[in-house]
Amino acid sequence: GQNIDQPTEMTATEGAIVQINCTYQTSGFNGLFWYQQHAGEAPTFLSYNVLDGLEEKGRFSSFLSRSKGYSYLLLKELQMKDSASYLCAGLDSNYQLIWGAGTKLIIKP
């Protein structure tokens, strides 16, 4: 079956760094997405990895290892506005997104 696993909740301190992990099992693989979702709002795109390695985009970076079925999202210099859920999603062989349940990130002052 297809499955995306990520931690349910994480807590971090303002100004610090946090890494959110995601493991995936999909039927075929065409890339890994990360989305941010504030409570009650729509998910918004953060990153897309299809090749192994690290993609950096400002304070956010995303890493992919296809051999390990593993990705992480790295958030640096955390701000209070980063408090949100972070959704990991794998794109399967039919180009359908398989979504994880999301990781709720709580930022404390």
Place this chain on the structure above:
Amino acid sequence: DADVTQTPRNRITKTGKRIMLECSQTKGHDRMYWYRQDPGLGLRLIYYSFDVKDINKGEISDGYSVSRQAQAKFSLSLESAIPNQTALYFCATSGGLFYNEQFFGPGTRLTVL
């Protein structure tokens, strides 16, 4: 103006009622999707459409139907609503150069009593 809009934003209805949720987009995308989101669960795909004449069932299509009236419009219907269809519903689109990235509407919060 929002690129993907959904109406209504909130709806409370009773068991057995027929409900239609509407989605419109101005992004010019060919692909449109309907998801539902429940607390503690990931987004689950209900139906998707790759163009006006192409409609496909997703993971949880039972109890739902859709209509793609035009490239820009994709409606979701609950023929006879039941309480376990209470959820947050999202419409999404994809297309263009980066066609795998999905853009979401603001969501419709549906409560079935």
